[in-house]
Amino acid sequence: MENQNKELLKVEHLKKYFNTPGGVLHAVDDVSFSIRAGETLGVVGESGCGKSTMGRAILRLHEPTSGKVYFEGNDILSYDKNKMKELRREMQIIFQDPFASLNPRMTVSEAIMEPLLIQKIYDKKDKEGLQKRVHELMNLVGLAERLTNSYPHELDGGRRQRIGIARALALRPKFIVCDEPVSALDVSIQAQILNLMQDLQDELDLTYMFITHDLSVVKHFSNQIMVMYLGQMVEMAPTEVLFKNPVHPYTKALLSAIPIPDPDYPMERIMMKGEITSPIDPEPGCRFAKRCPYATEVCGSPDIHLTEVEPGHFVSCMRIGEFGK
Ligand SMILES: Nc1ncnc2c1ncn2[C@@H]1O[C@H](COP(=O)(O)OP(=O)(O)OP(=O)(O)O)[C@@H](O)[C@H]1O
Ligand code: SF4
Ligand SMILES: [Mg+2]
The missing domain is CATH 3.40.50.300 (P-loop containing nucleotide triphosphate hydrolases)
Incomplete structure (x- = not known):
């Protein structure tokens, strides 16, 4: 490298x-x-x-x-x-307790999207582009696409931490x-x-x-x-x-x-x-x-x-x- x-x-x-x-x-x-x-x-x-x-x-x-x-x-x-x-x-951070660091009212997709929107990497209206990147990140961290609209409380600790990792990776x-x-x-x-x-x-x-x-x-x-x-x-x-x-x-x-x-x-x-x-x-x-x-x-x-x-x-x-x- x-x-x-x-x-x-x-x-x-x-x-x-x-x-x-x-x-x-x-x-x-x-x-x-x-x-x-x-x-x-x-x-x-x-x-x-x-x-x-x-x-x-x-x-x-x-x-x-x-x-x-x-x-x-x-x-x-x-x-x-x-x-x-x-x-x-x-420079990003991954936290110990993904449950505490995730907003319980955000779906997997919304949670991963959030940093992309805050940093204006994507426009909110670009639904297709956003969804594509979210799925890319979900694949990267081993989250099945069927979980896109799940909420943190519906997932086990490992999957919640995968969301935390995807959020940290979203901005490359x-x-x-x-x-x-x-x-x-x-x-x-x-x-x-x-x-x-x-x-x-x-x-x-x-x-x-x-x-x-x-x-x-x-x-x-x-x-x-x-x-x-x-x-x-x-x-x-x-x-x-x-x-x-x-x-x-x-x-x-x-x-x-x-x-x-x-x-x-x-x-x-x-x-x-x-x-x-x-x-x-x-x-x-x-x-x-x-x-x-x-x-x-x-x-x-x-x-x-x-x-x-x-x-x-x-x-x-x-x-x-x-x-x-
Ligand atoms: N916001 C704060 N205000 C006052 N003291 C704090 C604050 N944050 C941390 N501390 C104190 O600073 C010291 C270091 O805390 P820190 O959380 O960094 O330790 P740690 O090594 O991460 O511990 P742990 O393994 O429990 O996570 C502790 O004495 C803690 O009480
Ligand atoms: S107390 Fe122990 S660790 Fe500290 S300086 Fe002395 S010998 Fe080293
Ligand atoms: Mg600590």
Whole structure:
């Protein structure tokens, strides 16, 4: 593919803070990374660590507090409303719960048509053109044409998510934030949707940011994996490297929680203990310290930073190499 390996998205020092009655909540706190065209970045971490907020901040569905987002080299945080609306065609999102994100009063056809009308790709009067494109999209995501006039409540979770995917694809985007797209689905349907998304990626040369709390979901899917903890990236590496050589104690704990029947992956069970640090006005130093079995005084240092432990493998820990041997 011609644009393979070209950087499509670059994020620098992205922050998204929320003012709450209790103080400033650091939902996303200084995250930097890039994704190459046609590739998938898996983003994992437990509930509340800032995955969705980061995805939304990149798309400007939440206005970032600071930082930079470059799409195809352009600084999109400088875009005005009109330019942002145009950019929406290129950058889309698929939500976790298709039921919640679909209008219950819209048929399958109306739901898929909506982005085409909002973006004025088709005129409302061009019923034939619209219907043709809707059917094209339904075929693409494996929805039978007989469902054209069905309502979301008449369909199962997998079919509803196929509508969500068709809506996201309607404008022929290059980049899609997939925010836990299979978490709400039955396990038997999860694999079908993941396969569909993978096929679509190959066919349409899509670039994904795939958010999940389940590492095993992104293992076969992602080129790179970012592990987040309380608003920060604690480790990022090419997928194979992350699974073979996890360095951060939190990553190790996540990995040790999934059974991997492969002796090449050394699995030392790490138990997380203690309370979770509050994301509101957090103290300097490592945010994992209260739960980390290897924490010492040095971990409270405000100097904590990402270290490149091997090419393309970044870890944020003060005690790299001093434990887990
Ligand atoms: N609009 C908002 N106002 C205030 N705080 C918010 C808002 N949205 C998210 N947060 C807070 O930001 C933090 C990150 O939330 P976010 O939804 O991004 O986490 P997540 O990793 O996507 O979690 P989950 O796995 O449960 O979806 C949480 O502490 C959450 O309570
Ligand atoms: S910096 Fe300290 S507390 Fe944080 S992960 Fe490393 S060893 Fe654990
Ligand atoms: Mg979320």
